[in-house]
Amino acid sequence: MNDILKWFGDEAKRLIATGVIILVILILIFIMQVIINRFQKKHRSRRAITVAKLIQSIIRYTIVIIGFIAILGVWGVNVGPILAGAGIVGIAVGLGAQTLIRDLLAGFSIVFENYYDVDDVVEIKGFKGRVIEIGLRSTRVQGWRGDVKIFANGDITEVTNFSKNPSVGVVEIDLDYQENLHRVLGLLEEKIGSLREVFPQILEGPNVVGIINMGPNSQTIRITAKTISEEHYAVERGIYRFAKELFEANGIKGPYQRTVVYYDKDNRKL
Incomplete structure (x- = not known):
């Protein structure tokens, strides 16, 4: 118990700094959310909402990554290689980020090539529903029963968009x-x-x-x-x-099933 208290005492400054960084991250994300919501209320077009959602996703990832690097610096981790790019590339490759990069590139393609927008009705891999969110990595589609299916952007190779034409x-x-x-x-x-x-x-x-x-x-x-x-x-x-x-x-009738019965000369049913 004494060792734990001693550790907290020795690392008090770092803990406080870490808490401040996390608080700043949450405040920035909250401010960004307010700004995006106001933008969406003023610009109600599907295209504007889609781009706003993408920008929101980009900013959120950026804030979290910068905050994470700052926390590492507080705890004495050499962030120079990470900031230079060599460290983060090595980590990405080590974690198999080929899929991550594929999803990110596909997300940009979906938005900027206008495959579909938020609130469009689409069919992806046999699932039909309304697009409720387009992020950097995934797309969320809500079916007519309320079920939500999440597709990785990199896995979306074919899309049927029912909202492009009447x-x-x-x-x-x-x-x-x-x-x-x-x-x-x-x-x-x-x-x-x-x-x-x-x-x-x-x-x-x-x-x-x-x-x-x-x-x-x-x-x-x-x-x-x-x-x-x-x-x-x-x-x-x-x-x-x-x-x-x-x-x-107007006395117009629909079809109904008819049965024709034949009798022989002795009035017996054939």
């Missing part, structure tokens, strides 16, 4: 063969335009394409609508509901 909602409805196709298409073309007032995310349409398939029991018609990117799901549901209510009001 989306197209496609609705296919089956009709009974006994229904008059011209009457049904005419009703839809006359009434369906009212959906634009209900769904402001519609950019073009809805358009009644017409009949696209003739199956064993039904004929299929298609309706399309161009919407703001990834806003077509609600529009598709709205079109289905609109069509159902319109068909019910």
Whole structure:
């Protein structure tokens, strides 16, 4: 116990200096966070938010690295080789930093080549969701169920970005063969335009394409609508509901399964 107290007494200055450095690091990171948050409130574009997040990540890493080197200096470690670059390169290679460097370079490429931005909807390695953060080393994507998946930037080789262009909602409805196709298409073309007032995310349409398939029991018609990117799901549901209510009001029936029964001359079922 006496040895421990003696050590604390001998190293009091270094401990205090270390604590001050850590406190300064936390204060600088907090100030940076406040500045970035204010910037994001003023500039709400996806591109601005993405670049701000990247700058935040770069500054955070820089502050932590400089603080770490300062703490080493306080404890008597010769930081000259580290500052010169030779020491840090040796440490990086020793720790297998090829992967780290690959992730960092990939992070810069993703942002500056504009593969995707924060809040874009993307699909990476079969996982589809909204980008919630782009860092120097990784990208965080949140699925529609709320699950978050983290991808190392260096592992992202293929990306499908659903937010670059408008989306197209496609609705296919089956009709009974006994229904008059011209009457049904005419009703839809006359009434369906009212959906634009209900769904402001519609950019073009809805358009009644017409009949696209003739199956064993039904004929299929298609309706399309161009919407703001990834806003077509609600529009598709709205079109289905609109069509159902319109068909019910006008006595238009959907297909149903038919069974044909044959009897022989003695009225026995074959």
